[in-house]
Amino acid sequence: MKLYDYELSGNCYKIRLMLNFLGREYETRPVDFYPGREHKSPELMKLNPLGQLPILEDGDLVLRDAQAILTYLAHKYDPSGQWYPVSDPDRLGQVAQWLAFADGITATASSARLHDTLFYELDVEAARAGAHRLFRVLDEHLWFAEQEGQDWICSGDHPTIADLACFPYVILSEEGGVSRQDYPAIRRWCDRIKRLPGFVLMSGVFPTSQSAA
Amino acid sequence: MTQACKDPVIHNQWHPLTSLDEIAQGLVHDTVLLEQPLSYAMDDTGALHVWYRTPAQPAHTPYDPAKAGNALPARSKHGYLWTCVGKPPKDLFPVPELLEPDRQNVPTGVFGVNVSAGRTIENFLDMGHFPFVHTGILGEEPRTEVKEYDVEISESRDEILATRCQFYQPKAALASESGADVEYVYRVPHINCALLYKSSPGFEAEGRMDVIYMFLQPMTREWTRAHTGMCVIDLENSYQGIRCFQQVIFGQDKPILENQFPKQLPLDTRAETPIRADKSAIAYRRWLSRKGLTYGVIPAAV
Incomplete structure (x- = not known):
């Protein structure tokens, strides 16, 4: 299995997290995303005509889109069905709903980070405002979930790919000038993810303390 | 010409x-320096041009000298384009290693950082954070001690030099095969530029060192473009x-830098409590104070 990877990409980080949680061996093919723009090279455009990362090759299969890759990996390599609960229609619906929400986080919080860090030309104020709108929704959702004794975005005792899809650009949001100070439930959820066995870091993400509880 | 910042010390620098x-040859590029919108281009002959941005020459359009705004000085040095919005100094600091034929000068990318240039230089000079921020690469617990080192301000060259710096590093460079005590030398030859020299894996006996540099472009007081690069004797790694x-x-x-508070660099010696390991940072703050820099710093109370 080969991951076309860029260290500073949150979308690539999602896949590295998933593969580590699943304990799968994989090979990385580092892509000079910045400043080399290698993801727009003919070789990579052939694999993904959208010119984006990540791309996963597994046998003959070539997949693009972080959320699609998460879905595939969880369904194929997690026999317990915890990460992607296909046999439970309610939870499956929730997962799909929050995977779409994760795309919204990419379009806002990640865009603001690309503007501040890699000088992408875009309306950064709109991106930051959009990120705060989504963070308020997520924070409220997580707060009410905690009241029900639920640690993760979707119901049930185990995290799902929805958590992994939302986590990277939330934890990297400050690099785009989006503070998480006003979202205590989001901050607690981030710490819970960091304490999962198999959790790995990326540049810009730091470990947390072990739970006091 | 209206100037968003009035500090002559920062104006009169490259x-x-x-x-x-x-640079995409023939096309206009936009950037910001000291809150001033600027544009630059490399023309078809390879000559460099910098000017105050004008709506007549938008970014990504072909460069047309007739439409460009008021010209600024443009200089090519160390693989970079430099300009000055005040009175340009005659010279820009030398980096002799960049001219050695068996080295690669690798610009490793320019990154925006939401903090002042001074804070960024200071972090670059600091060895104390290695085991905690670059765990497993540039340091690791419990080997966290910063050993005694020397700092001098060279009067003849007007630059800060920190020597005899030593630190245990599990993976000092891409070409390292195991952990080692690595020797460092730091140079700050410009208020916003710093270089570090570290023993090059395999070339320790010859005393030759890799050079890692950081050239900072202050876009605003609290938003910096960090141009990073390395000049290494490493013929194996791509x-x-x-x-x-x-x-x-x-x-x-980056996140450590962006969480510095205040984001501008306090020059008052009483503003923050330094420890012995911060010797080079203290020298840097004093040097900036003596120059009378006010942009991007919190000057010491008189």
């Missing part, structure tokens, strides 16, 4: 705008591998 590698290694390191520093 400032980096871009690595030459990243250009891309070296780039990737350096980006991992800088990506780890």
Whole structure:
């Protein structure tokens, strides 16, 4: 299995997290995303005509889109069905709903980070405002979930790919000038993810303390 | 011409705008320096041009000298384009290693950091954070001690020099095979530029060192463009591998930098409590104070 990877990409980080949680061996093919723009090279455009990362090759299969890759990996390599609960229609619906929400986080919080860090030309104020709108929704959702004794975005005792899809650009949001100070439930959820066995870091993400509880 | 910032110390400096590698020849590029919108281009003959941005020459359009705004000085040095919005100094600091034929000069990318240039230089000079921020690469617990080192301000060259710096590093460079005590020398030859020299894996006996540099472009008081690069004697690792290694390191520093408070650098010696390991940072703050810098810093109370 080969991951076309860029260290500073949150979308690539999602896949590295998933593969580590699943304990799968994989090979990385580092892509000079910045400043080399290698993801727009003919070789990579052939694999993904959208010119984006990540791309996963597994046998003959070539997949693009972080959320699609998460879905595939969880369904194929997690026999317990915890990460992607296909046999439970309610939870499956929730997962799909929050995977779409994760795309919204990419379009806002990640865009603001690309503007501040890699000088992408875009309306950064709109991106930051959009990120705060989504963070308020997520924070409220997580707060009410905690009241029900639920640690993760979707119901049930185990995290799902929805958590992994939302986590990277939330934890990297400050690099785009989006503070998480006003979202205590989001901050607690981030710490819970960091304490999962198999959790790995990326540049810009730091470990947390072990739970006091 | 209206100037957004009035500090002559920062005005009368050469400032980096871009690595030459990243210029698309013939096209207009936009950037910001000291809150001033600027544009630059490399024309078809390879000559460099910098001017105050004008709506007549938008970014990504072909460069047309007739339409460009008021020209600024443009200088090519160390693989970068430099300009000055005040009275340009005659010279820009030398980096002799860049001219050695068996080295690669690898610009590792320019990154925006939401903090002042001074804070960024200070972090670059600091060894104390290695085990905690660059765990497993540039340091690891419990080997956290910063040993005694020397700092001098060279009067003849007007630069800060820190020597005899030593630190245990599990993976000092991409070409390292195991952990080692690595020797460092730091140079700050410009208020916003710093270089570090570290023993090059395999070349310790010859005393030759890799050079890692950071040239900072202050866009505003609290938003900096950090041009990073390395000049290494490393013929085995690819250009891309070296780039990737350096980006991992800088990506780890970035959130630490952005959480500095205040974001501008306090020059008052009583503003923050330094420890012995901060010797080079203290020298840097004093040096800036003596120059009378006010931009991007909190000057000491008189």
